[in-house]
Amino acid sequence: MSGGLLGGRLTVVVGAGGVGKTTLAAALALGSALEGRRTLVMTIDPSLRLKDALGVAEEAKDEPIRVMEQGSGFLDAALLDAKHTFDRLIRTYAPDPEAAGRIFANRFYQDMAGSLSGILEYMAMERLFEMQASGRYDRIILDTPPTRQALDFLQAPERMMNLVDSRAIQFALDPWWDDAKPKNLAFRIVAKGAMELSDRLIGRRFLLDVVEFIRAFAPLFNGFRSRAEEVRTLLKAAGTRFLLVAGPGPDRVPDAMFFLRKLKETGHHLGPILVNQVHPDPGPAGPEDAGHTLLRYLADRDQRGLALLRSLFPGERTIIPVALEPVPPADLRTLGQLFDKLAATRST
Amino acid sequence: MPALDRLAERQLLVVTGKGGVGKTTLAAVLGRLLAARGKRVLLLEVDPRESLHQALGTEPSGGAIVPAGHGLSIQNLQPAAVIEGLVREKVPIAYFARKITESVAFRQFVEGAPGLKETALLGYAYRVLHEGRKPSADLVIVDAPATGHSATMLAAPRLLAQAAQGGQLGEMAAELAAYLTDGSRCGVVLATLAEEMPIQETLELIELLRTQQGRPPSLVVANGMYPAPPPGAAQTGATSLWRARRQLNEAELARLAAAWDGPLLELPLLPLDRGPALVEALAARFMEVDR
Numbered sequence: 001m002s003g004g005l006l007g008g009r010l011t012v013v014v015g016a017g018g019v020g021k022t023t024l025a026a027a028l029a030l031g032s033a034l035e036g037r038r039t040l041v042m043t044i045d046p047s048l049r050l051k052d053a054l055g056v057a058e059e060a061k062d063e064p065i066r067v068m069e070q071g072s073g074f075l076d077a078a079l080l081d082a083k084h085t086f087d088r089l090i091r092t093y094a095p096d097p098e099a100a101g102r103i104f105a106n107r108f109y110q111d112m113a114g115s116l117s118g119i120l121e122y123m124a125m126e127r128l129f130e131m132q133a134s135g136r137y138d139r140i141i142l143d144t145p146p147t148r149q150a151l152d153f154l155q156a157p158e159r160m161m162n163l164v165d166s167r168a169i170q171f172a173l174d175p176w177w178d179d180a181k182p183k184n185l186a187f188r189i190v191a192k193g194a195m196e197l198s199d200r201l202i203g204r205r206f207l208l209d210v211v212e213f214i215r216a217f218a219p220l221f222n223g224f225r226s227r228a229e230e231v232r233t234l235l236k237a238a239g240t241r242f243l244l245v246a247g248p249g250p251d252r253v254p255d256a257m258f259f260l261r262k263l264k265e266t267g268h269h270l271g272p273i274l275v276n277q278v279h280p281d282p283g284p285a286g287p288e289d290a291g292h293t294l295l296r297y298l299a300d301r302d303q304r305g306l307a308l309l310r311s312l313f314p315g316e317r318t319i320i321p322v323a324l325e326p327v328p329p330a331d332l333r334t335l336g337q338l339f340d341k342l343a344a345t346r347s348t
Numbered sequence: 349m350p351a352l353d354r355l356a357e358r359q360l361l362v363v364t365g366k367g368g369v370g371k372t373t374l375a376a377v378l379g380r381l382l383a384a385r386g387k388r389v390l391l392l393e394v395d396p397r398e399s400l401h402q403a404l405g406t407e408p409s410g411g412a413i414v415p416a417g418h419g420l421s422i423q424n425l426q427p428a429a430v431i432e433g434l435v436r437e438k439v440p441i442a443y444f445a446r447k448i449t450e451s452v453a454f455r456q457f458v459e460g461a462p463g464l465k466e467t468a469l470l471g472y473a474y475r476v477l478h479e480g481r482k483p484s485a486d487l488v489i490v491d492a493p494a495t496g497h498s499a500t501m502l503a504a505p506r507l508l509a510q511a512a513q514g515g516q517l518g519e520m521a522a523e524l525a526a527y528l529t530d531g532s533r534c535g536v537v538l539a540t541l542a543e544e545m546p547i548q549e550t551l552e553l554i555e556l557l558r559t560q561q562g563r564p565p566s567l568v569v570a571n572g573m574y575p576a577p578p579p580g581a582a583q584t585g586a587t588s589l590w591r592a593r594r595q596l597n598e599a600e601l602a603r604l605a606a607a608w609d610g611p612l613l614e615l616p617l618l619p620l621d622r623g624p625a626l627v628e629a630l631a632a633r634f635m636e637v638d639r
Contacts, residue, residue, distance in 0.1 A: 018368035018546070209511075247368060251622050254397060282586030291575055295586050297619030326592030328544070 005320075005342060006032050007271055008239030010132065011141045014263075015245035016255040020276045023329060023338070024245055024322070025143040026050060026077075030332065031339035032139050033068060033075035040064055040131055043143040044080045044124065053331045064131070068332060078131070085123040093223035102216040107209050125231045132234060241271040246309070248278045248302040248324075253309055260313075272318035274342075275309065278302045280323050320345055350638045351567045351611040356385055356487075358535040358566070359477050360470075360528075362502060364492040364553070365539035366546050370571035374539045374615075375491040376403040376627045377634055382487055383419035390476060390485040391422045394469060394493045398424050405624035413484075421485075427465035430472050431458055463504030463511075467521050470505060474524060502528060502536065503560060528561070535566035540604075542570045542597035542614075547604050554608055564610050572617045573597050613637050 006028060013025040022043055029041035041054075051057065056065050056077045061084050064076035087104070094100035103109055128142055234240065242263055246256035256273065263270050279302050282295035302321075310319055322342065329335045355361060355378065363375040372393070379391045390413070393400040401408045404416040409424035416422050432449045439445040448454050458464060473488040492501045505525035512518035528534050536557060540550040550568065558564055574594040577587060605612065615633055620626040 016368065017366055018541075252368075258397070280586065280589065291577060291587065291590050294575065294617065294619050295590060298617075301621070324589065324593075326589045327596065 005243070005272065006139065006141075007241035007269075009139055010128075010234070010237075010240040011139070011271070012144060012235075012240065012242045013141065013245060014144050014242055014259055016247065016252070016259075019245050019247040019252070020328075021245045022050060022143050023335075024274060024276060024342075025141050026054060027329065027335045027338040027342065028243075029075055029077075029139075029141045030068070030335050031343065032141070033073040034070055034336065034339070036071050036073040037138040038072075038074055038136065040076045040078060040137045040140045041143065042078045042080055042124075042128060042131065042140065050329075053329065053335060076137070078127070080124050080127055082123040085127050089123075089126060089224075093219075095219050099216065099219055103213070106213045106216060109213055122228075125235075126227065129227065129231045129234060236268060238269070240269060242268050243271045244273045246273060246275050248275055249305040250301070250308050251305075253305055253312075256309060257312065270317070272320055273309070273313075274320050274322055275302075275306055276322045277324045278306070278321045351613065352381055352385075352634070352638050354566060354611075355535055355537070356382055356387065358533060359487060360473055360534045361487065361489045361537055361566070362470075362492055362534070363489060363537045363539060364501065366549050369539050369541045369546050370615075371539040372399050372491050373403050373622060373627060373630065374537070374569055374571065375489050376400060377630045378537065379404075379420050379422075379489055380417070380627060380631050381634060382489075383417070387419060387487045388485050389420050390488045391416070391420065392469070392473060392488060392490045393422065393424045394427070394491065395424075396426065399622070400424070400491060402622055403624070403627055425469060425472060427468050428458060430468040431464065434468065434471075463506075463508035463521070466501040466504035467508045467524060470501070470528065471520065471524055474527060502557070506560075529563060531563040531566075538565045538568045540568065540570055541572050542600040542604070544600060547600045550604060551607055564608075567611045567613065568604070568608060570597075570601055570604070570612065570614045573601075573614045575616055 011028065013021050013028075015021045025043060026041055029039050032039040043050075054067050054077045056067070056079060058079075059065065060077055060079040061081045064078040067075040067077050069075075090100050090103050094103070124142070124144070128140065131137065132140055244256060244259050244263075246252055246259075260270070260273075279295065279298040281299045282292060306319065306321055313319070320342070322345070325338070327334075329338050361378065363371055363378065365371045372395075375391055375393075379389050383389045391400060393409070398408045398410075400422050401414065401416075404420070404422065406414050406416045406422065408414075409422055411424060411426065411429065413421050413423045435449055435454075436442070436445045439448060469490070473490055476485055476488055477483050505521045505528060509518050509522035509525050512521065538550055538553060540546045554565060554568070574590055574597055576594060577591050601614070613634065614637065615630055618626060618629055620629060
């Protein structure tokens, strides 16, 4: 019954922040488990309420936690955390514990590795791959980071591969101030100038920290590179489907268009579009309903948004409106009800 | 003392919050109100997909400064362009400057260096306010980018100053970091919705501002509040939805108020699309509730 919503082995839920992605991802995952599938939902920074509903806590950063079981199906939940995954990867790929220790001790790694652009996204992909390769699940539902740049993660594997191959990195592994190597005079003069300039602007300590980090990291590059390639293949595989969640109203349509265009460009498989938090029609005005004008406006506004989206994709995409819940789901029962509603909308 | 009086004493205001909480509209409302007090206000937008011009009914900026009514102008700013401008200034020979900005290593540095882009933007705002004999604005309002971690922008200069200690870049960043934590000159306005996740992030952000920057936000604004249902309203499906949302709003606002005793204003959900009419109506409402 949920065939259209839960396509293949992997569903990636994307969309701008604040549109209710995480709740919908959780509801879909629960529905999948109730249908007898071994299901995992991976989520970033879920709300307290949802954490309670799923019964997950901090320890879900390390290992998926069992949320429920029914017949042959079950639901596990895992929390994504960039620093956690990064640390674990280093332990996995480092040739020996000393190499891992050097990275952990590096100031640049401690201060900044977590905030480097694209790292969180890449780490999410890394963890996803690990889970998928474990063979423990029939279906994985991934909730993506709540930023407008959320689609960065699609490029994350490529970016990681490019970074490893880049001239900057190669340069850092063989820097100009390495006096042990004989260099000709012209090179020395140019190099001295370049060093003085960057010293003046950026400060040498920063460069030294970065170079030290890259050197410590170098033995891990090959592992990262081949893994990044596998992740890229997985995201474009036939069994992987992207589910776009959009906010209601015409103001949110540009956000949805942005995601759709990006997914199309990058050649990923797009499933139906869910337009969430749509205000229902308030019906005729009661005599003392002061708020009726507002409710009327909100219902009309959300219908205008849907019409606009439909006119932009005539017949090409299934666009499913999801009504605004009076109270957001707070436990497994209400999440299950939300899934039933989704499945019912889908089959009509 | 009304919150607006206090905001009018600042030079730089950073409006921040999660995506979709009405941050851009709030920035436009503040811009209008402060310009109406005789300030020359520049509103800086950072998102490459411009929307500030829609709120104020002007042409899109495309990087240029665009007038948006009495005393108010807007500008859409791209961090990479600001950084390239800085390189051109520091490296006077155009050929070398171009070589640098076109190099792969430079691009990766701009992308990867922690806090560089955000620092460049705040640095631009600082220069607008302080450069030359007669600066072109008295007050700059930054509509901060919607990121997962909205604290990132404010923490950026300090992070960069630590990383690039000893260089000119680090010194500039350190100066800017000191400026940003000076509560008498810079203010932070937090936009939020009275819903669980936005309130959660707002509470975390207030805590971060207190601990990392040593100062609380100047103002917290809860946008999009459902109005209180009138007593004795009919119990239809629609009004019960409205009641439930209002209750949720009130409960979340109470959670915020329990941890935040500073200035807090509520702005209502209005039956208007994004645009100048909405900005005017919210500005009028702001003046009513701000006392």
